[in-house]
Each structure stands twice: as structure tokens, then as C-alpha cells.
Amino acid sequence: MISTRVTQQWHLRYPVISAPMLGVSGGALASSVSSAGGLGMIAVGPAQDGHWIKSEVAKIAPGLHFGVGFIEWDVARRPQILEETLSLQPFLVSISFGSVKPYVHRVHEAGALVVTQVNSLEDARSAEECGVDAVVIQGREAGGHTGELSTLTLLQSVVPIMHIPVLAAGGIATPQGICAALMAGAEGVWMGTRFEACHESLLVDRIISRLIESHAEDTVITRLYDQILHAPWPSKYPGRVVSNQFVRRWLSQEITDDAAKELTEGVQAYDPDTIPIYAGESVQFVQDRESAHHVVVQLMQQAEAWWKERSQVISS
Numbered sequence: 230m231i232s233t234r235v236t237q238q239w240h241l242r243y244p245v246i247s248a249p250m251l252g253v254s255g256g257a258l259a260s261s262v263s264s265a266g267g268l269g270m271i272a273v274g275p276a277q278d279g280h281w282i283k284s285e286v287a288k289i290a291p292g293l294h295f296g297v298g299f300i301e302w303d304v305a306r307r308p309q310i311l312e313e314t315l316s317l318q319p320f321l322v323s324i325s326f327g328s329v330k331p332y333v334h335r336v337h338e339a340g341a342l343v344v345t346q347v348n349s350l351e352d353a354r355s356a357e358e359c360g361v362d363a364v365v366i367q368g369r370e371a372g373g374h375t376g377e378l379s380t381l382t383l384l385q386s387v388v389p390i391m392h393i394p395v396l397a398a399g400g401i402a403t404p405q406g407i408c409a410a411l412m413a414g415a416e417g418v419w420m421g422t423r424f425e426a427c428h429e430s431l432l433v434d435r436i437i438s439r440l441i442e443s444h445a446e447d448t449v450i451t452r453l454y455d456q457i458l459h460a461p462w463p464s465k466y467p468g469r470v471v472s473n474q475f476v477r478r479w480l481s482q483e484i485t486d487d488a489a490k491e492l493t494e495g496v497q498a499y500d501p502d503t504i505p506i507y508a509g510e511s512v513q514f515v516q517d518r519e520s521a522h523h524v525v526v527q528l529m530q531q532a533e534a535w536w537k538e539r540s541q542v543i544s545s
């Protein structure tokens with residue numbers, strides 16, 4: 230059994246957190262991950278209101294812990310969404326892609342833990358100074374909005390200077406990947422893409438099929454969708470998506486009003502050749518529809534076996 234400060238202090242069987250993913254992570258996914266012994270998260274963004282959050286939390290089996298993940302610039306615009314969430318007693322709140330500082334005291338006062346995803350050594354340092362309970366380093370391999378540096382580079386620079394637990398996000402989706410992150414000093418893994426095709430995902434079938442067909446090389450980092458939608462994402466956080474016809478065409482020509490029109494139509498039709506399909510390089514390892522519960526248990530059983538096998542490389 231793999232034991233870290235995160236499993237001990239958060240009362241988890243496994244050091245696996247399902248990352249908050251907008252449009253993917255609702256109550257069913259969170260419940261499945263938490264019931265397997267990890268910690269499941271629900272993702273909240275500008276399109277989700279308090280009513281939606283409450284109805285998703287209601288899908289979590291009684292007694293299970295859950296987390297809720299926010300985007301900082303969204304919480305800054307509508308602080309009541311954090312208050313409404315805190316009244317539902319989450320175990321953990323993540324606030325990422327901006328400074329978590331204004332929220333740490335309030336989340337703690339409400340009895341929840343608070344973490345943030347960071348993409349640099351500097352931001353990890355500042356997060357610890359703000360009093361977060363753990364920091365999630367998010368590498369550029371990650372799906373969704375992300376930063377400049379890779380997971381392993383961040384882990385190697387952040388772990389040695391942190392006093393709080395470090396979780397690793399970005400590109401982790403196999404037993405070997407989990408062991409690598411833990412061996413590099415992470416005390417838990419924050420996996421997103423690996424859960425996108427699960428039965429409990431909020432994605433529609435045709436997007437899931439596209440994910441299953443896709444490989445690491447099919448993903449690209451781009452601000453294209455944010456530019457077309459005039460989304461308030463800071464430019465330092467581009468997004469990793471599975472490339473499609475829309476991305477290929479509009480990255481190779483000047484963006485005109487036609488792009489927004491096409492995108493609106495594509496979104497209405499859930500057209501995988503148009504809409505943003507946020508996913509990380511680890512889409513490579515998304516090969517089946519499975520339950521999230523099964524994914525967690527199988528990954529961790531195999532990780533424990535892999536750890537034992539690899540430990541034989543040390544001779545006495």
C-alpha cells in the first residue's frame with residue numbers, strides 16, 4: 230500500500246485525485262473516484278451556477294468526501310459561487326489560474342482544505358506562503374489550460390523547497406506514470422484526461438469516441454478558442470486541445486467573424502471537428518470506456534506491483 234501525507238491526512242486509500250475538468254467532472258465522476266478510495270472533484274466555471282453545483286453534489290454517495298475546483302478569475306467575478314459551494318461542505322477546494330491568496334482564509338474558516346494548481350516555482354512558493362494545504366504542480370503535458378514547464382521539471386524544482394505536500398498533474402495516466410511522480414516526490418497525482426472517457430464523464434459519446442481515437446501527437450497548445458470566444462483567460466495560460474479541422478484551419482489563417490459563427494454552430498451540434506476538445510498528451514492512454522472506480526483501483530493495484538518490480542533494480 231502506498232502511503233503519503235496526502236493519503237494519511239486526507240484519509241484516502243489511494244493518492245489519486247480526479248482533477249476538476251469543466252464540462253467533464255460532475256458529481257457522478259467525483260463519487261465514483263471517491264468511492265474507489267481517491268478524491269473526486271467537481272469543476273465549476275462561468276457557466277455553472279449554485280443550483281448546478283448543488284444538484285451535482287447531490288449525486289455523490291452519502292458520506293463520501295469530494296472536492297470542487299474553481300478558476301480564479303471566475304471566483305473573483307462572482308464570489309458568491311464560492312460561498313454557495315462552501316455551504317455544501319466540500320472536503321477540498323481548488324482555486325487555480327490566478328492568486329489563491331484572497332480565498333485561503335475563507336475556505337479554511339468554512340472547514341475545507343484549499344489547494345491551487347501552479348505552473349512555476351515562483352507560484353508554488355507564493356501559494357505555500359498564502360497557507361494552502363497542498364500545491365498541485367501542473368505540467369505543460371496537461372489537458373486544458375496550462376503553463377510553460379513540464380511536469381518532471383516542475384516536480385524536481387518544487388518538491389525540494391516545499392514543506393506542504395506537492396501533487397503532480399500533467400501527463401500522468403498509467404501505473405508507471407503514477408510511480409514516476411511519487412518517486413520524484415509528489416505525494417499524490419491529480420489526473421484529468423485519464424478520466425475523460427469514463428462512464429461518469431459529462432462528455433457526450435461522440436467526443437469520447439474522438440478522445441479514444443486520439444494520440445499524444447494529436448494535441449496542440451493554443452489560445453485559438455479563447456481568442457475567438459473572447460474568454461477572459463490570461464494569455465499565460467493557453468489550452469491543450471485535441472486538434473481538429475477547426476483548429477487546423479483557423480491556426481493557418483487570419484481569424485475573421487466566420488470563426489465565431491462556425492464555432493457557435495459547432496457547439497450547438499457537439500461537432501468534434503469544431504468544438505474545443507480539451508485533453509492532455511495522456512489522451513494516448515485513454516483507450517476504453519470504463520468506470521472511474523475501476524480506473525482508480527486498477528491503476529493503483531498495478532502501480533503498487535510496478536513499484537515492487539522496479540525496486541529490484543537496486544542491489545544491496
Ligand SMILES: Cc1cc2nc3c(=O)[nH]c(=O)nc-3n(C[C@H](O)[C@H](O)[C@H](O)COP(=O)(O)O)c2cc1C
Nearest residue numbers: 248250251371372373398399400420421422507509
Ligand atoms: C477537459 C479539461 C478541462 C479542465 N478544466 C479545468 C478546470 O475547470 N479547472 C481547473 O482547475 N483545471 C482544469 N483542467 C486541468 C486539470 O485540472 C488538470 O490540471 C489536468 O487535467 C492534468 O493533466 P492531465 O489532463 O494530463 O491529467 C482541465 C483539464 C481538462 C483535460
